[in-house]
Structure formats: C-alpha cells, structure tokens
Amino acid sequence: MSPAGAPLPPLVEPGPPLTPGQVARYARHLALAEVGEAGQRRLLAARVLVVGAGGLGSPVLLYLAAAGVGTLGIVDDDVVEVSNLQRQVVHGAADVGRRKVDSAADAVRALDPALDVRAHPVRLDADNARTLLAGYDLVVDGSDNFATRYLLDDVCAGLGLPWVWGSLQRGHAQVSTFWSTPPVGEGVTLRDVFGGPPPDGTVPPCAVDGVLGAVCAAAGAAMALEVVRLVCGAGRTLLGRVVVHDAFAGTWHDVPVRRRAGDSRRDGAGGATDAPSPVRRADAPTGAPADAPPGAPAGRPAPRDVRTGDVVAADDADVVDLRDAVEVAALPFPGARHVPFAQFVSETTLAGLDLDRPLVLVCRVGSRSAHAAALARAAGVRDARHLPGGVAAWARTPAGPDTA
Missing domain, CATH: 3.40.250.10 (Rhodanese-like domain)
Structure with missing residues (x-):
C-alpha cells in the first residue's frame, strides 16, 4: 500500500497550446513549477462536476473557474434563499428566488465567459446519477444530505471516478478524496471510513445546528486545491487521509484513513447533512443503527454512566x-x-x-x-x-x- 497522500499521476491529458490571452490570464500559474504550461492546459481540458451550489459549492466553483477549469458542471435543484447569503458567496441579494444553478452559472460566466458551464437543475438520484457523472473526469461533493453523498460514493466507485468530499458542522470542516480504483496505491471510499449513513434524524442539519460562514470558504478552498492537485498530478493528494479544520481553534489536523478490511463493495449505483456519518461496526446486524451495542433498545441513548x-x-x-x-x-x-x-x-x-x-x-x-x-x-x-x-x-x- 502506498503512503497516505502519495503523489498520483495527472488525471487529465493536456489540452491545446495556450493562446496569448490565456498566457496573460494564467501567468501566475505558469510561473509555478507544480502547474506550469502543461498543468494549465490540463486544467483547461478538465471536466469537473460540482454537486451542490451552496456553502461548499460556492467557493469551489469560483476558485475552479478562476483556475481555468475548462468545463464546470453544476448540479442543484434548490433556489436561493435569504439565509443562504451568510455563506453561499456565489449568490447575491438580487438572486433570492432564482434557481441556484442559474445564479451560480451566471457568476462563473461573469468571471470567465470562455468556460463551458453546464447547469443541471435536478436532484441527483439513482436514475440520473450514472449518466450525469459519466460525462466528467472528477466530481466535487458540495451536497447537504447523506443520501446524495452515499449515492456519489457508490456511483463514483462503479465508474472509477475520484471525488472530493467536504463536510461542515458548526465551526468544523473535514475534506478528503475518495477513489475506489486509483491508478497507483490502494483506494479508499466513503463507506470505508464512515460505513453507512446514520439513522434518519440522528444528525441535525446546519439549519438547526448552525455553521460559521467563513468555514465554508476554508473548506471550499481546500477542496478546490485538491482538484488542482488531482488534475495536474501536483503535490500530495488527500487520498488516504482526512484533513480536519477547527475554525474557532484555528487548527488543521491530518488523519490517515485506509480501506476497510474485507469490504468488497466497490461498485453499483445505490444510495449527506453537513456532518459525517457514523461507521457501522462489523458485527452489527444488517439494518441496525450504526454503532448500536448488542441488545440495546433501538433509538435509546445511553444512560449517564x-x-x-x-x-x-x-x-x-x-x-x-x-x-x-x-x-x-x-x-x-x-x-x-x-x-x-x-x-x-x-x-x-x-x-x-x-x-x-x-x-x-x-x-x-x-x-x-x-x-x-x-x-x-x-x-x-x-x-x-x-x-x-x-x-x-x-x-x-x-x-x-x-x-x-
């Protein structure tokens, strides 16, 4: 097994030579040995699907567009609400009531009209996920519910696609990359680390538990950086590790993770709130709540001791x-x-x-x-x-x- 975060080959082949306008626009990238001309051409040739145009999707879309990712897909079936503006920076006050995909697409096109922006105003489900994802090189998860996240994990595993995951709660954020079959080393999936989704109602959404707006920017920037690393084959990726951020403590911690022993689930199209899910214990009966101790009444919290x-x-x-x-x-x-x-x-x-x-x-x-x-x-x-x-x-x- 290769070490967590080991370098991976570039995900995308370089596109056509840069035009004079592109050389001027991406001059600061071209000066970086880790990106350079070949890396910038890879970014321009890349096709990235961002699922969710909310707190995480907003900074991801803006930074990927600024970086020159040539094709950006946006999946979201929601509309902009006033409460979104505290953290969903791709939208403005004038966008309240509009479809998020339209508002986000306008913002991306305003940043760079030359990019190919594809709006998908749908909710990702088992019927459309495989078709949507198959047209992209890489998926970024900015969703806000467990069903979507586990669907992404299963479908990406079936297609062999890498996907960049982010999760938020209150002032905490976590970011990682999941890939069932990377070209080198051992793959890791969401189910390897967190098992199955938690029982309904056991994890509060950010509407109840709250979320610090700027922590979305921190996590979204980390996710955009991971896309650049994967596309260009530059630096140390997040495959095999989870980066954990505590905004109030001002800390980032790196936690190695690995494939779950004996778990053969690596494909399929079956079926995230803003927080990660519990891991199911290996000896838990099928259908039992994750981490339920043997003999514990369903749904009953533990006593004081x-x-x-x-x-x-x-x-x-x-x-x-x-x-x-x-x-x-x-x-x-x-x-x-x-x-x-x-x-x-x-x-x-x-x-x-x-x-x-x-x-x-x-x-x-x-x-x-x-x-x-x-x-x-x-x-x-x-x-x-x-x-x-x-x-x-x-x-x-x-x-x-x-x-x-």
Missing part, C-alpha cells in the same frame, strides 16, 4: 467528551475526560490511543463523536463507539441529569 453496558460492556472503557469547554461547563457528562474534538482527531492524539482499551466518545448531538469514532477505528482502536444523539439526547432520558 456509559460504562454500565448500554454502549460498551467494559468497566475500563475510556470515555471521552469531545465538546468545547463552554458546552461541557453548561452540561457536564459524568465519568468522561474532556478532550476537545479538534485536539482528539489530531494525528498525535489518535496515535497515542490504547488500541485494546474500549473507547466511548460523546459530544453534544452525536455527529462529532460519530466522526471521531470512525477515525479512531481507522487508527486501529478495536472497540471505538459513540453515544448516538449525544449529551443532548441523554439529558432528555430518565437516565439523564434530571434523575441524578
């Missing part, structure tokens, strides 16, 4: 609270040690975990803990679980603080 057996049947479990200090002060979770999410998912912390000791992770609503549990398993922890619904759900049950 998670070491009693509902989440992990081990008295020596390491229980970790991933919330920020303010959240912990407002509602402490008994028996847990406090390690903020951004600190926990750093490569140093993950590498220091006891691989044989059961690990239980908690956060406010279960999304950060689900993500962290997935990364802990990817780091080699044999029994890493999380509290579905988080401390918020636990506090509403008879086992919560009201009966202490």
Whole structure:
C-alpha cells in the first residue's frame, strides 16, 4: 500500500497550446513549477462536476473557474434563499428566488465567459446519477444530505471516478478524496471510513445546528486545491487521509484513513447533512443503527454512566467528551475526560490511543463523536463507539441529569 497522500499521476491529458490571452490570464500559474504550461492546459481540458451550489459549492466553483477549469458542471435543484447569503458567496441579494444553478452559472460566466458551464437543475438520484457523472473526469461533493453523498460514493466507485468530499458542522470542516480504483496505491471510499449513513434524524442539519460562514470558504478552498492537485498530478493528494479544520481553534489536523478490511463493495449505483456519518461496526446486524451495542433498545441513548453496558460492556472503557469547554461547563457528562474534538482527531492524539482499551466518545448531538469514532477505528482502536444523539439526547432520558 502506498503512503497516505502519495503523489498520483495527472488525471487529465493536456489540452491545446495556450493562446496569448490565456498566457496573460494564467501567468501566475505558469510561473509555478507544480502547474506550469502543461498543468494549465490540463486544467483547461478538465471536466469537473460540482454537486451542490451552496456553502461548499460556492467557493469551489469560483476558485475552479478562476483556475481555468475548462468545463464546470453544476448540479442543484434548490433556489436561493435569504439565509443562504451568510455563506453561499456565489449568490447575491438580487438572486433570492432564482434557481441556484442559474445564479451560480451566471457568476462563473461573469468571471470567465470562455468556460463551458453546464447547469443541471435536478436532484441527483439513482436514475440520473450514472449518466450525469459519466460525462466528467472528477466530481466535487458540495451536497447537504447523506443520501446524495452515499449515492456519489457508490456511483463514483462503479465508474472509477475520484471525488472530493467536504463536510461542515458548526465551526468544523473535514475534506478528503475518495477513489475506489486509483491508478497507483490502494483506494479508499466513503463507506470505508464512515460505513453507512446514520439513522434518519440522528444528525441535525446546519439549519438547526448552525455553521460559521467563513468555514465554508476554508473548506471550499481546500477542496478546490485538491482538484488542482488531482488534475495536474501536483503535490500530495488527500487520498488516504482526512484533513480536519477547527475554525474557532484555528487548527488543521491530518488523519490517515485506509480501506476497510474485507469490504468488497466497490461498485453499483445505490444510495449527506453537513456532518459525517457514523461507521457501522462489523458485527452489527444488517439494518441496525450504526454503532448500536448488542441488545440495546433501538433509538435509546445511553444512560449517564456509559460504562454500565448500554454502549460498551467494559468497566475500563475510556470515555471521552469531545465538546468545547463552554458546552461541557453548561452540561457536564459524568465519568468522561474532556478532550476537545479538534485536539482528539489530531494525528498525535489518535496515535497515542490504547488500541485494546474500549473507547466511548460523546459530544453534544452525536455527529462529532460519530466522526471521531470512525477515525479512531481507522487508527486501529478495536472497540471505538459513540453515544448516538449525544449529551443532548441523554439529558432528555430518565437516565439523564434530571434523575441524578
């Protein structure tokens, strides 16, 4: 297996020689050895599909257009709303009520009229996904629901396409590349890292949980950079690692991930909110909620002391609270040690975990803990679980603080 982020060959062959106008426009790229004339010609020849023209899709589209990606497809079936303007910078106040694909396409064409912009005003589904994706070299996921993300994972695996994934929640962002069959090294898919999608209603959308507008720009820029690296064959890609950003802490952490052992699902067209999903444990029965402990009632959060057996049947479990200090002060979770999410998912912390000791992770609503549990398993922890619904759900049950 090649190391995480190992260089990959260029994804796209160079297009025609640059015109004098293109030489002037892309002069700053041409001065870079990592891009140069050949790389710029590859960008101009590239066909990239961006799924979603929202918080992530907005900066991705603008930066890819500015970089000279010759063909940009935009998939979105939504219209612009006033609440979008806080973070979806490809749209303006005059676009409220318009289809997002039309607003985004106008913005891209205004930046560079020479680009081929293809608007797809549809919702990606099992009936149209394969046909839409087949016309592109690379897919960028800016969607906001689990169904679309897992559909992309399955269809891209079937087509052998790489896709750049981004996820947002509150002030956190994660970015990676998934590719089932890269030309060198071992492939990794979304299902390898996060298993199947979580049960409906267990992860709140950003409309409920909130999202910092500028964190969309940070993640979107990272995704656009990854497209450039893949197209040009420049630098170290994100295949085999997840980059985690905490906007409030001002940190970026790099977490290696790998293909799930024994998982043969690499194709098909079956079937993301703004947060990543939990990983299904290998011994969980088909159809059971991800990370559900054996014998646990469906949908029931763990009691206050998670070491009693509902989440992990081990008295020596390491229980970790991933919330920020303010959240912990407002509602402490008994028996847990406090390690903020951004600190926990750093490569140093993950590498220091006891691989044989059961690990239980908690956060406010279960999304950060689900993500962290997935990364802990990817780091080699044999029994890493999380509290579905988080401390918020636990506090509403008879086992919560009201009966202490």
